[in-house]
Amino acid sequence: xxxxDGTAREARRFRLPAINPVWFxxxxxxxxxxxxxxxxxxxxGYMNFLKRAAPLAILAAGQVYVIVSGxxxxxxxxLITLTVVGSSMLTNNDPAATYWVIPLMLAMGAVVGLVNGLxxxxxxxxxxxxxxxxxxxxxxxxxxxxxxxxxxxLPETFRFFGRVNLLDVPLVxxxxxxxxxxxxxxxxxxxxxxxxxxxxxxxxxxxxxRAAFLAGVPVARVRVxxxxxxxxxxxxxxxxxxxxxxxxxxxxxxxxxxAITAAVIGGAQLLGGRGTxxxxxxxxxxxxxxxxxxxxxxxxxxxxxxxxxxxxxAAVALATLRRRRAGR
Amino acid sequence: xxxxxxxxxxxxxxxxxxLSDVSFACAAGEVHALVGENGAGKSTLMKILSGxxxxxxxxxxxxxxxxxxxxxxxxxxxxxxVIHQEFSLLPDRTVAQNIxxxxxxxxxxxxxxxxxxRDTARILKSFTGEHGISPQSLVxxxxxxxxxxxxxxxxxxxxxxxxxxxxxxxxxxxAECEIxxxxxxxxxxxxxxxxxxxxxxxxxxxxxxxxxxLKDGEIAARFDDVPEPQAIVAAMVGRDIGEFYPPPxxxxxxxGPLLVVEDGGNARLKNIALxxxxxxxVGLAGVQGAGRTALAAxxxxxxxxxxxxxxxxxxxxxxxxxxxxxxxxxxxxxxDRKAEGLVLMQSVRDNAMLAARAAGRMLSGxxxxxxxxxxxxxALLKAVDVRAGSxxxxxxxxxxxxxxxxxxxxxxxxKPRVLLFVEPTRxxxxxxxAGIYRAMRELARGGSAILMVSSDLxxxxxVADRVLVMQAGRIVSERPRGTSEADIMHDAxxxxxxxxx
Numbered sequence: 054x055x056x057x058d059g060t061a062r063e064a065r066r067f068r069l070p071a072i073n074p075v076w077f078x079x080x081x082x083x084x085x086x087x088x089x090x091x092x093x094x095x096x097x098g099y100m101n102f103l104k105r106a107a108p109l110a111i112l113a114a115g116q117v118y119v120i121v122s123g124x125x126x127x128x129x130x131x132l133i134t135l136t137v138v139g140s141s142m143l144t145n146n147d148p149a150a151t152y153w154v155i156p157l158m159l160a161m162g163a164v165v166g167l168v169n170g171l172x173x174x175x176x177x178x179x180x181x182x183x184x185x186x187x188x189x190x191x192x193x194x195x196x197x198x199x200x201x202x203x204x205x206x207l208p209e210t211f212r213f214f215g216r217v218n219l220l221d222v223p224l225v226x227x228x229x230x231x232x233x234x235x236x237x238x239x240x241x242x243x244x245x246x247x248x249x250x251x252x253x254x255x256x257x258x259x260x261x262x263r264a265a266f267l268a269g270v271p272v273a274r275v276r277v278x279x280x281x282x283x284x285x286x287x288x289x290x291x292x293x294x295x296x297x298x299x300x301x302x303x304x305x306x307x308x309x310x311x312a313i314t315a316a317v318i319g320g321a322q323l324l325g326g327r328g329t330x331x332x333x334x335x336x337x338x339x340x341x342x343x344x345x346x347x348x349x350x351x352x353x354x355x356x357x358x359x360x361x362x363x364x365x366x367a368a369v370a371l372a373t374l375r376r377r378r379a380g381r
Numbered sequence: 382x383x384x385x386x387x388x389x390x391x392x393x394x395x396x397x398x399x400l401s402d403v404s405f406a407c408a409a410g411e412v413h414a415l416v417g418e419n420g421a422g423k424s425t426l427m428k429i430l431s432g433x434x435x436x437x438x439x440x441x442x443x444x445x446x447x448x449x450x451x452x453x454x455x456x457x458x459x460x461x462x463v464i465h466q467e468f469s470l471l472p473d474r475t476v477a478q479n480i481x482x483x484x485x486x487x488x489x490x491x492x493x494x495x496x497x498x499r500d501t502a503r504i505l506k507s508f509t510g511e512h513g514i515s516p517q518s519l520v521x522x523x524x525x526x527x528x529x530x531x532x533x534x535x536x537x538x539x540x541x542x543x544x545x546x547x548x549x550x551x552x553x554x555x556a557e558c559e560i561x562x563x564x565x566x567x568x569x570x571x572x573x574x575x576x577x578x579x580x581x582x583x584x585x586x587x588x589x590x591x592x593x594x595l596k597d598g599e600i601a602a603r604f605d606d607v608p609e610p611q612a613i614v615a616a617m618v619g620r621d622i623g624e625f626y627p628p629p630x631x632x633x634x635x636x637g638p639l640l641v642v643e644d645g646g647n648a649r650l651k652n653i654a655l656x657x658x659x660x661x662x663v664g665l666a667g668v669q670g671a672g673r674t675a676l677a678a679x680x681x682x683x684x685x686x687x688x689x690x691x692x693x694x695x696x697x698x699x700x701x702x703x704x705x706x707x708x709x710x711x712x713x714x715x716x717d718r719k720a721e722g723l724v725l726m727q728s729v730r731d732n733a734m735l736a737a738r739a740a741g742r743m744l745s746g747x748x749x750x751x752x753x754x755x756x757x758x759x760a761l762l763k764a765v766d767v768r769a770g771s772x773x774x775x776x777x778x779x780x781x782x783x784x785x786x787x788x789x790x791x792x793x794x795x796k797p798r799v800l801l802f803v804e805p806t807r808x809x810x811x812x813x814x815a816g817i818y819r820a821m822r823e824l825a826r827g828g829s830a831i832l833m834v835s836s837d838l839x840x841x842x843x844v845a846d847r848v849l850v851m852q853a854g855r856i857v858s859e860r861p862r863g864t865s866e867a868d869i870m871h872d873a874x875x876x877x878x879x880x881x882x
Contacts, residue, residue: 245744247747248746248747249743249744249745249746249747250738250739250741250742250743250744250745250746250747250750251743251744252747253727253731253734253735253738253747254735254738254739254743256724256726256727256731257724257727257731257735260724260725260726260727261720261723261724261725263720263721264715264720264721264722264723264724264735265724265735265739266683266703267681267683267703267713267715267721267722268703268735268736268739268791269703269704269706269707269708269736269739269740270704270735270739271704271739275743278743322726326724326725326726326727327726
C-alpha cells in the first residue's frame with residue numbers, strides 16, 4: 054500500500070454517509086403513530102406529543118454532557134421531584150412567588166451539580182455511585198420537605214411553562230410554551246457542545262482523561278461543568294413537569310434512566326467520548342414515540358418498563374456491534 | 382531444509398492489496414529478520430503464517446506438508462507461535478498458571494499445581510541469563526521484560542518449531558534487550574526457526590542470519606548475508622534516505638541556560654541538577670526504571686518535584702501541573718502515544734488543537750484558539766507532513782508515525798520554549814523517524830531547548846548534542862556527542878554509581 058493509495062482509501066471511508074440512525078427510527082415511529090391515529094397529524098396532536106416529550110428531551114440534552122464526559126447522572130430524576138415539591142412549598146399558592154422561586158430552584162440545581170461534580174472529580178467516587186447517593190438523598194429531602202404528602206398547587210404563573218399553549222400562532226395554530234423552552238435549551242446546549250472549545254474539551258476528557266490532562270485541559274473544571282449542566286437541565290425539566298403533571302413525590306421517578314436511554318438511543322457512547330445533543334434529544338422523542346405507540350396499542354405501564362429496558366440493552370449492543378464492524 | 386515455507390502468498394483486503402506473491406521461508410536454527418515500514422505487510426504475512434488470516438492465493442508448507450490453518454489454535458498445535466507486542470497473559474494468575482493456561486496437567490481431575498510449577502521452572506531454567514522469575518509469582522507483578530519471557534516460555538512449552546517475534550524490544554531497555562538476544566540465540570541453537578520483526582537495524586545486524594525486506598506488500602529485497610544497515614534501510618524506503626540523523630548543533634548555535642533545575646527530587650528522583658540550553662538537544666539515557674520518564678514527568682508537572690528549585694530563563698517557576706508547565710512554555714510529548722497522547726475518537730485536527738484550545742477560554746469558538754486559528758493549525762499539520770485524506774477523519778485511522786506527527790503539531794502550535802520528547806519514535810517507521818529528528822533539530826535551531834528520553838540508544842547518540850545518563854533516580858554522568866554505546870551502558874549499569882539502599 055503506497056501512501057497515495059492509503060490516503061485515498063482513508064478519504065473514501067471518511068465520506069461514508071454519517072446520518073445518525075436515530076432520525077430514521079424516529080421518522081418510522083412517527084409514521085406508525087400517524088397511521089394508528091390520524092389525529093396525530095393535526096397540530097393539536099403532534100404539539101401535545103412534543104409538549105409531553107419536552108421535559109425528557111431537555112433532560113437528555115443535559116445528561117449527554119455527563120455521558121460524553123465519561124460518567125452517568127442518576128440524580129436528575131429525584132432533582133426533578135425536589136424541584137416540583139420545593140416549588141410548591143415555596144410558592145405557597147402565591148402567583149408572584151414564581152419569579153424568585155424559579156431562580157432559586159436553578160441555583161439549587163447548580164449546587165447539586167457542583168457537589169456531584171466535585172465528589173466525582175476531586176474525591177474520585179465513580180459517578181454511578183456518587184449520583185446514586187445523591188438520588189437517594191434528594192428523594193429523602195423532597196419527602197422531608199413536603200412531610201410526605203405534598204399539598205397545595207403550583208400557581209398558574211409557574212404552570213405557564215409546562216401547561217400553556219399559545220393560540221392563534223400562524224402556520225401551526227397552537228404552540229406550547231414547553232416546546233419553546235425545549236427549542237431554546239436545546240439550541241443553547243447544542244451550541245455549547247458543538248460550537249465551543251468547551252464541547253471539544255469535554256469530548257477529549259471523556260475519551261482519554263489522561264491525555265487531556267497531559268495536554269493541559271482543566272479536567273476537573275470540565276467535568277464539574279458537565280454535572281452542573283445536567284442538574285440545571287433537570288430543574289428546567291422539573292419546572293415543565295410541574296406545569297402539567299402536578300405535585301407529587303414521585304413525579305421525577307424513573308426519569309434518570311429514561312434520560313440515559315434517550316442519550317444512548319441517540320448514539321452517545323457510555324463511558325464517554327462520543328455523543329451529540331440533537332441526537333440525544335431525538336432519542337428522547339423516539340422513546341416518547343414508542344411509549345405513545347404502546348399506549349395506542351393499549352399496553353399497560355409495566356410493558357413500557359420492559360420495552361424501555363430492552364431498548365437500553367439493544368441500543369448499547371447495536372452501537373458496540375456497529376463500532377466493531379467499523380474496525381474500532 | 383526449511384522448517385516452514387510460504388509460497389506465492391497473496392492477500393487482499395477490501396480496497397487494498399496487502400500482499401502480492403510473497404515467498405518467505407525459515408530453516409531450523411535460523412533467525413530470519415523481517416523488516417519494512419509500517420503497513421508494508423509484515424504483520425499480515427505473519428498473521429497468515431499463524432492462522433489468523435487465510436491467504437487468497439499461495440500456500441504454507443510446514444515440515445514438508447501443505448497446511449491450512451483455520452485458527453491460531455491450529456497453528457499453535459502445529460508448532461507455530463507468535464510473541465506479540467501486546468502480551469496475552471493474565472496478570473492476576475501465576476507464571477505457571479499462565480504457561481499452562483487451558484491445558485493444565487491434572488491428577489484425578491484436580492489441577493496438579495506442583496507438576497505445573499515443576500515444568501515451568503524447568504523451562505525457565507533453560508533460558509540463559511539471570512531473570513529470577515519464580516513459577517509462583519503473579520504475572521502482573523513482573524516487569525515487562527519478565528512478562529515477555531513468560532510469553533516466550535509459554536510458546537516453548539508447546540514444543541514450538543517456529544517462533545515469530547513481533548518487535549520484541551519495543552518496551553525493553555538496553556540490559557533487558559541483551560537478555561532477550563541471548564534467549565533468541567539460544568532458541569535458535571536448539572533448532573527452532575525464528576522470524577524476527579523489528580524496526581531497529583542494530584538488532585538485525587546482531588541477530589539475523591538472513592534478512593527479508595517487505596515494501597508495499599511485495600518483497601523489496603532479500604539478503605542471505607546481513608548487509609550494512611544503510612542497504613537495508615534503502616530497500617525499506619525504496620531510496621537512499623541520505624543523512625538519517627540531522628547534523629548536530631554548531632557551538633555558536635547553543636545559547637544560554639533556559640531551564641535550570643537545582644537539587645530537584647521527589648519519590649522517584651534524587652538530587653537532580655540539570656541545565657537545558659537554548660538551541661541544544663540533550664539526550665537522557667538509562668535502563669528501564671532509572672527515572673528518565675520520571676524526570677520528564679517532573680519537569681512537565683505531571684509528577685512534580687517535591688523539593689528543589691526550577692527556573693526558566695532566569696525566573697523561578699513552580700510547575701505543579703501540566704497546565705502550569707504549558708503556561709510557562711514547557712511541553713511534553715508523552716511516551717505512550719495511545720494512553721497519554723491521543724484522543725482516539727476525535728479528528729486529526731481536534732487532536733492537534735487540543736492543547737491550544739485548553740489554553741484558551743472555554744466559550745471561544747471551535748475555530749479559534751489563543752495560539753492560532755484552525756487554518757493556521759491545519760498549515761502546521763501540513764508542515765510536519767501528516768498524511769491524511771482529510772484532517773476531519775478520526776486520528777485512529779492514521780498510522781503510528783502520522784499520529785505522532787499530529788501530536789507534535791499539537792505542541793508546536795504553542796510555540797514552546799522547552800520540549801520534552803519521551804520515546805518520540807516508538808512504533809514509528811523509518812521515514813517518519815527521520816522527519817521527527819529533523820523537526821527536533823529545527824526547533825532547537827529556532828531557540829528551543831530539547832530534552833529527549835529514548836530507549837533506542839543509537840537514536841540518542843545520533844540526535845543529541847550531549848547525553849545525560851541516569852541510574853536509580855539520579856543523573857550519574859554526562860557524556861558529549863560522539864560517545865560510544867558502551868560508555869553509556871557502563872554509566873547506566875555501572876556499580877560505581879549505584880547508591881546503597
